[in-house]
Amino acid sequence: MLLGGQVLARSSKGNTEESTGAAHLLLMCDRTHIRTISDHETTFNTHTLGPLHRHRMDQHEQRIANLRLENEKCNKELEDLRQENRNLKSENSKLRSQLQDIQNELPSPEVRSPPQDSQNELPSPKERSPPQDSQNELPSPKERCGRQDSQNEPSTKDRCGRQDGQNELPGTKERMSKAVDHKLESSEESRESEPPTVLKKRVSKKHWVKLPFQLSSTEHDGQQPQETNADEPKSSRKQSEDVIKKPLKQCTSPAKGFSPWTQPKESLVSIGIDFGTAFTGYSFGFKGAKQIRQPKWGEEYGMNTPKTPTCILFDENKNFLKFGYDAIMTYTRQTRRNEAKKLFLFDDFKMELYGKVLHRDSMMTAKNGKKMRAMKVFSESLKFMKDHALDMIGKHTAGVTYSASDATWVLTVPAIWSSAAKQFMTEAATEAGLVTESEPERLIVALEPEAASVWCKQLPKEGFMEGDLTEAETIEQVPGTQYMVVDCGGGTIDITVHEVVEGGRLKELHRVSGNNLGGQTVDKNFIAFLREIFSEELFDEFEKNYPSELKRLMYDFSMCKRYEGEVLVQCPYNLQELARKVKDIEDYFEGNSDVEWESGSILLSGTKLRALHEDCIQGIENLMEEILEKSNLNVRCVLLVGGFALSPYVNGFVKEKFGSKYKVLCPVDAAMAVVNGAVMFGRMPNVVESRI
Numbered sequence: 001m002l003l004g005g006q007v008l009a010r011s012s013k014g015n016t017e018e019s020t021g022a023a024h025l026l027l028m029c030d031r032t033h034i035r036t037i038s039d040h041e042t043t044f045n046t047h048t049l050g051p052l053h054r055h056r057m058d059q060h061e062q063r064i065a066n067l068r069l070e071n072e073k074c075n076k077e078l079e080d081l082r083q084e085n086r087n088l089k090s091e092n093s094k095l096r097s098q099l100q101d102i103q104n105e106l107p108s109p110e111v112r113s114p115p116q117d118s119q120n121e122l123p124s125p126k127e128r129s130p131p132q133d134s135q136n137e138l139p140s141p142k143e144r145c146g147r148q149d150s151q152n153e154p155s156t157k158d159r160c161g162r163q164d165g166q167n168e169l170p171g172t173k174e175r176m177s178k179a180v181d182h183k184l185e186s187s188e189e190s191r192e193s194e195p196p197t198v199l200k201k202r203v204s205k206k207h208w209v210k211l212p213f214q215l216s217s218t219e220h221d222g223q224q225p226q227e228t229n230a231d232e233p234k235s236s237r238k239q240s241e242d243v244i245k246k247p248l249k250q251c252t253s254p255a256k257g258f259s260p261w262t263q264p265k266e267s268l269v270s271i272g273i274d275f276g277t278a279f280t281g282y283s284f285g286f287k288g289a290k291q292i293r294q295p296k297w298g299e300e301y302g303m304n305t306p307k308t309p310t311c312i313l314f315d316e317n318k319n320f321l322k323f324g325y326d327a328i329m330t331y332t333r334q335t336r337r338n339e340a341k342k343l344f345l346f347d348d349f350k351m352e353l354y355g356k357v358l359h360r361d362s363m364m365t366a367k368n369g370k371k372m373r374a375m376k377v378f379s380e381s382l383k384f385m386k387d388h389a390l391d392m393i394g395k396h397t398a399g400v401t402y403s404a405s406d407a408t409w410v411l412t413v414p415a416i417w418s419s420a421a422k423q424f425m426t427e428a429a430t431e432a433g434l435v436t437e438s439e440p441e442r443l444i445v446a447l448e449p450e451a452a453s454v455w456c457k458q459l460p461k462e463g464f465m466e467g468d469l470t471e472a473e474t475i476e477q478v479p480g481t482q483y484m485v486v487d488c489g490g491g492t493i494d495i496t497v498h499e500v501v502e503g504g505r506l507k508e509l510h511r512v513s514g515n516n517l518g519g520q521t522v523d524k525n526f527i528a529f530l531r532e533i534f535s536e537e538l539f540d541e542f543e544k545n546y547p548s549e550l551k552r553l554m555y556d557f558s559m560c561k562r563y564e565g566e567v568l569v570q571c572p573y574n575l576q577e578l579a580r581k582v583k584d585i586e587d588y589f590e591g592n593s594d595v596e597w598e599s600g601s602i603l604l605s606g607t608k609l610r611a612l613h614e615d616c617i618q619g620i621e622n623l624m625e626e627i628l629e630k631s632n633l634n635v636r637c638v639l640l641v642g643g644f645a646l647s648p649y650v651n652g653f654v655k656e657k658f659g660s661k662y663k664v665l666c667p668v669d670a671a672m673a674v675v676n677g678a679v680m681f682g683r684m685p686n687v688v689e690s691r692i
Helices: 015-047 049-105 116-120 132-136 141-151 156-160 178-192 234-243 325-332 374-395 419-431 448-456 520-534 536-545 547-560 573-580 585-589 606-612 614-628 648-658 670-683
Strands: 269-275 279-286 311-314 320-323 344-347 363-365 371-373 407-413 443-447 482-488 493-500 506-515 567-570 595-598 601-604 637-641 663-665 688-690
Touching: 269 374, 269 670, 279 374, 279 670, 311 325, 311 374, 320 325, 320 374, 325 344, 325 547, 344 547, 363 374, 371 374, 374 407, 374 419, 407 419, 407 448, 407 670, 419 443, 443 448, 443 670, 448 482, 448 493, 448 506, 448 637, 448 670, 482 614, 493 614, 506 614, 520 536, 520 547, 520 573, 520 585, 520 606, 520 614, 536 547, 536 573, 547 567, 547 573, 573 585, 585 595, 601 606, 606 614, 614 648, 637 648, 637 670, 648 663
Parallel strands: 269 407, 407 443, 482 637, 506 688, 637 663
Antiparallel strands: 269 279, 311 320, 311 344, 363 371, 482 493, 493 506, 567 601, 595 601
16 A cells, blocks of 8 residues: 555565565656646746746847847948949059050150240149048048049140140040049049139248148238237247248148138048147037037046136156046146156146247246157147047048048147248147148137127027027128127236128127136136245245146136135145144134135135136237227127136126126027037138238
């Protein structure tokens, strides 16, 4: 009898056999029980875990299949592009060979007898053939094909130096294939539309190619904008203007403005760089698109700004490390004191080019007291902005890689800079790789107030904080409107006066002017105030031994300039420790109504913060009054632009002083007016129709 998994024997006979049978029966029972449990588990897995597992496996297999299909598609497209590229190269090689044969068959120069001047001005073979880099960096096969047609196949007329009135030699076109005929005729038509003066003499190899500034007409050459309150002596300014005229290691004279027919070819993208004293940024706009874009900086540090601090960091061997927020954070937070003193940190260095004799070996002093070539500091900064911009642009396009040669670069400079300073920035941009010597026309150097004016004139009334512009939608829609642009930057205050003419172009009514009393002047006044509180000796020791903490202090104060009234500035730890060695920290602030000590911070009164702005405000007032007093002007509105224009003290003063007579307006994105205008300037380099 089977009971509860056990066998019971009722008879005493055959105990051994019964026991053996019982054991066998028990074993069979256990196996049956195990099989039953296993069947239950299998049934459970089949009905629960099985379908989910199979579903996930199916998903993975489907993804793998999709990826394989996509990979095969990409490989096929890549092979098609490579084949197309090979075909283009083959066709190009054949056309070159045919053109060379035709050139060899043409009569000698003595038979053709072109004018002597035409012979002397023929471009060299190097200039006729485009640089290899520009062919390799084109964004698409379609565009590569278009450029090769126009660049690699100059017309027979251009090679022979004939002028428009001369007859073509007989038999030339009959010897060419129909494909070559078509390309030569199209090339001749485009060249005949250009004036003969487009031919230039060859540039000596030992000199840099002149890089056009695009900032004034030829009658401006050699002249400097008017300047007020500048501490630069006249002799220094004259020397600064003359130094660039003497070749110093491949130096050239200041470049002149373009003629309309030598404008750069239309680029795929226009990129504007505002290299500011305190902050630097760029914007870009694609061909045919109205939208202008810019990146956001410092998000990894809790920031979200359209510009990054003008700060660059090199290692002890003078190799580039970081720029912008990365440079500040690396220097102030991630570097020990002894290591920081080995690094080369440059910040707010743009004004190093102002009022000084400049050459390519000019030196700049870093925070550690050591020197480095100014050209390297500026060129590495521009190179970082170039690489960042091209990388950002690539993210906005589907698989198209852009190179520097695909863009028109617009670099903005203060109006009060000398020709030497502008030429220095131009050559720094060339060294940074923004342009090459073969395509210098792709770089435009624009004045900051002019770029801001180009941006503001097309803004609707919603684009200004006040929201009350005019009855028209934009300024440029009302020809005859006169307005003043006051560009309040970190290093300079620049002012220009424009009048809108037909077609939305601009006419300069007053020569650009300015001074060096920008927002950095407030920072200098704050440092001077701290020296009064803690003493010159104590602050000198802090500045020498703890440069990273000083940098952090000034960055915190720069944020305070955006507010009105009392502000709280965190006092660096080591400044406190140095001060306590002399006396209690509270004693430094006793009896001073402008400042208080509050739990490790310096509390500045609103009155004192306003006083720190006084020099800048006075400089702005003097410049504006001097211009507005001109009897021939009928200025309707004043536009405040630049990051410093957002200061409530600057903005409030201008509105209080001039608001009763003029409409004072400030764009919503005042800090971006210059760089956004630079993008538009690149699209319309002749937007300023005339200058004084």
